Amino acid sequence: MNKKYVIGVPSEVRVINNLDRNVVNNPEVAAIIKHGGAPILIPTRNPELMVQYIDLIDGLLLPGGPDVAPQFYGEEPVPLLGDTDRLLDQSSIELTKLAIERHKPIFAICRGMQVVNVALGGTLYQDMGSQREKPVLQHYQKAPMDQGTHTISINADSYLAQIIGHDDKVYVNSHHHEAIKAVSSQLKISALAKDGIIEGVESLDDDLIVGVQWHPEAMFKTDEKQDALFANFMKRVGKFAKAD
Template structure:
């Protein structure tokens, strides 16, 4: 029998942005926030209810709903893939104009991570989500792997997109490797040109790309009482019938089990920033300046 809504996990999904465009014929001049269907359906495949976490600030903002309200109400959050991370978010200048990223979305994503971290709720990141989590906790990125890592694999093919693959090595003894007993090497999709350069303090790499050794999965080191935070550079929600890729279900169950545990036994919150709610204030100010 199907479980009632009251017994299902409520999982937040960060929003993707299309900023106001006066040339767009539909929703002309309006800011769009949306989710990509595959990742919502992946979470729903395990019975979770998925809720987009909209940005609560901007030129049309009304009311007093905040990201902290969502973090208090929901059982965990997944940070979406999407646009490049703005290099200024990790203290660098863009090496090319094409790698400017999306500063407003960065501030929104950082505020989401901060709110859920403060609430002690599990956080899982996918692709951009991995990069954003790494930056939020003090790590840095390669702005463009092919430019900055000599001899690197091609990690993104715009033509084949989610049908572009490479191998990864799971770190022996890592939590991720325990989810896949007997699996040392696996194949995953690869849809990114930026990647982790310096891993954030308190995080461990759980998988590396082969053979160029770009971090492909990270997890916050276990500290008693702190919530689950993990991420993959690949998109586990994108299935493949053309390649035998790593089964995404153990990763999903691991995240949702962490959400279930946190729901039944709340954990203490911890902000990745020195000043509580700093990212939310920066986001509000940035959006006010855009008016």
């Protein structure tokens, strides 16, 4: 049997039917399994325990979820900040730092990309519609999430371009009102929306981190480019696991 690489996915807490539950979205789980990985849920938000989990996993998938508490980049909350969970942020930031330190690849989706940026010293728009000087596109789409609604421009010399190409006809879905404001000095921009909102970031000079602002897990079943992001993630995981 081929070795399966283990992918950690932090869960979030939601109250469902009056019960306090740990949940992850199934599409990410399905995409990991499709590409030969074995997903595991990281069901605690205790930051001190993250060091226990990092040794169990070969790669880290940081999924979408609630807003990031602005205290982690030195701001007070603005009126249109959404739901936040300080402990989920703290544990995800800790996991990000540990994954980088131990050379375990990261695939960061939507909130996940914002978490990576904050973990590495960057900042966010808490609500881009009300905080950004220039007008923005509709980034909280009303169309079904398996359909792309706005285009992105991918930097031709980015790692992302190697995965999904860089023509201007790449449509992505969009489900965010937060966005990266100041990019961490340890990351570079790989994709922008037409309004200048950052839609992708990645490591400076290796392929340890790939972050996208859209939701490829909602599109991978019908869109080859989005599927390629998960295939690439598992390829990166295999490469780093063999190197260590």
